[in-house]
Amino acid sequence: MKKILIIGAGRSSSSLIKYLGDHAIQENWSITVSDRDLSLAEERIQGLDNCVAQSFDALNPTEREEAIESHDLIVSMLPARFHIGVVEDCIRLKKNIITPSYVTEEIKALDDSAKEAGVIVLNEMGLDPGIDHMSAMKILDEIKERGGVIEGFKSFTGGLVAPESDNNPWNYKFTWNPRNVVLAGQGGAAEYIRKGKYKYIPYHKLFQRTETIKIEGYSDFEGYANRDSLKYRAVYGLENIDTIYRGTLRKKGYAAAWDSFVQLGMTDDTYNLEGVPTMTKRDFLNSFLTYNTGISVEDKLCERLSITTDSEVFKKLKWLGIFDKTLIDLNEATPAQALQKIMEEKLSLDAGDKDMIVMWHQFHYILNGEKHVLESHMVAIGEDEIYTGMAKTVGLPIAIAIKHILNGTMTMKGVHLPIHKDIYLPVLKELSELGIVFHERNVS
């Protein structure tokens, strides 16, 4: 019997644990689900075969070593900064380990040790990073094998609300950490490369420079640039590529409305506002507009943003309640925290709402002297509030990798990302059987 330890039973572990439980008898697995909060671990394993819940302090080296020692394969679903301790233990104790997080320089440096120990340290095995790598590398490798030369690669991913639950003018709900949504894009310019030219977009222009993305069967999406497109050149073996651009997807119209907040300065998280306890939503908005008692806050806003009150942007802002004379209801707040509070009241998921993950790639390549464009996309809709699209796309790649590692059909050793055929082929194959399917289309 192979023993699997899952450290962390939060929201993103649900589909992973379900898969393991569903396959436990057939594969002869015993699964330990641990969390600081025992009741959360207990909830996750309810009704599943061969599963036990456990609680230990993953930051306590003695408790952690003890837990790891009695298992064959470890999955760390801890916050990214805590992986390193688990990885070091796993290498010392010769256990395979998988995480859904970006590999760090510290973990990369353990490649030789992991090889010597005869184990795999498999990182970036979730959705983004994870499925993005696998689905892109599959097509990039295919093009290269046919003798093609890749000239451009664009890739966008978004966590959205499913069409059946999409009932507000933003066409958006918080399906994940709202704070990350409010702070998206901050902390430096977005860098990318277009036809060989490096390009930089400062944060305050990010939501103005969007691209429209069309996927058959859905209303239009738009994408804004992520900060780190350039690093994927090395990861994907595209050092000489002309154009590389990665970004985040929203439904069309979102970025223009969000840009209002950026332009006003309402997404700033670097200072505390004055007088928050007595501040209404309208006061909050007005603190970013010039002083002028002669005209309404609505008119000042329209003037500043050069919009009219019958515009889509104005409708979205008004629906959100930012003109309301009701309290923000916080004791202290940065502008970003106040904005998050206002948005959470309107954009949180309702009971029964489903989320939707959308991933879209576009490849420009030359084959036999001719230019080609290929697009590939995947849409995953959540089953319910537990087995969300996010939980499925983060957890199932890990679960499938566990099966192959324990079966001996995935044999790489060392520190890896899922950019190798031996990893991505079996994982993508089974994902598509589980409904996480990429649709490819030759555009030209």
Next chain:
Amino acid sequence: MKKILIIGAGRSSSSLIKYLGDHAIQENWSITVSDRDLSLAEERIQGLDNCVAQSFDALNPTEREEAIESHDLIVSMLPARFHIGVVEDCIRLKKNIITPSYVTEEIKALDDSAKEAGVIVLNEMGLDPGIDHMSAMKILDEIKERGGVIEGFKSFTGGLVAPESDNNPWNYKFTWNPRNVVLAGQGGAAEYIRKGKYKYIPYHKLFQRTETIKIEGYSDFEGYANRDSLKYRAVYGLENIDTIYRGTLRKKGYAAAWDSFVQLGMTDDTYNLEGVPTMTKRDFLNSFLTYNTGISVEDKLCERLSITTDSEVFKKLKWLGIFDKTLIDLNEATPAQALQKIMEEKLSLDAGDKDMIVMWHQFHYILNGEKHVLESHMVAIGEDEIYTGMAKTVGLPIAIAIKHILNGTMTMKGVHLPIHKDIYLPVLKELSELGIVFHERNVS
């Protein structure tokens, strides 16, 4: 004979040391000028009476204590973060100490110790902070003594080029640290209060929201907000003031041109550009514009900024050379560093150029039921490249305070700013005799 120690003989110490030398015989002073760089200290005292140059390591506690022990009054012209060690020594050794820098919480906490030791720790005794406090408090106190109530206070200061040396379309030259000019306003929103309403201006709007300031005899100035207006309410005893706004002065037209760089993202100091060694000024600019080989960089810029090639902004940008196909000539650079390099080539002071300090205050108050507006301004022009307007306005207030402390006519003990009549009255009086004069004008 009273012994004075000046620690730091940099550019801003020149007028301070000259004053001390000029008064040394009459006042019976002996002056030690010390710097890490002995030749700099020697140069500063050339031709001055009762002055000796010295070199010691102000960061070495033993050397520092030895130097301080043999003097009666210490001036620390070190970078602000190094004052604390000097201040602690001075209190322990019972020596008076003056600095031109913002007082820190750490130094404030030494108030009781300084009083027990019977010494003054006089901070913020330069131009800004320094003369700004003194000239504002003089008028604020006068209005209050006459029974007036202060409703609003605005204050702007700028380090500019003197009219006789002003020969470029920016009407600006670097008279001080260029890096601070390029990074001005970054790091959080500007906060102020207008008619009782808190207002916040994000960095990317700062140079669009300027005020025009008129001073008789000069062409128009413009001011943009500093980040920290609110803290002056407590310092100046204006807790209930309706409007408070502090800012930086430039000649009119500067902000609109500078805003182009902010909008493009060229002032960002948080990441390194790619390919700097082979990057021309034109490439640098183009990396912030969209990819489009069909139109020129000039036209792309005009389109982005909504300007025409015959606009003042375009003329300023063109004159600066940002369209030139010449190398930036750096090996690595953030956008801000690249921009600074380009600007330094055109905006540095030429031999013989003079600088100009401009300070402007506006007070709104109610007296006997009537609203009044009072303005006060000071313009100080440098004598030459050594005794600049900046060096005079930073150094002379310190020099005058030294005289009064050593004479026994300024007797406060403890940690202080020059906001008390006992300090500001004698200092402002002598400053005006030295040509640093405030002109007051009742506007209404």
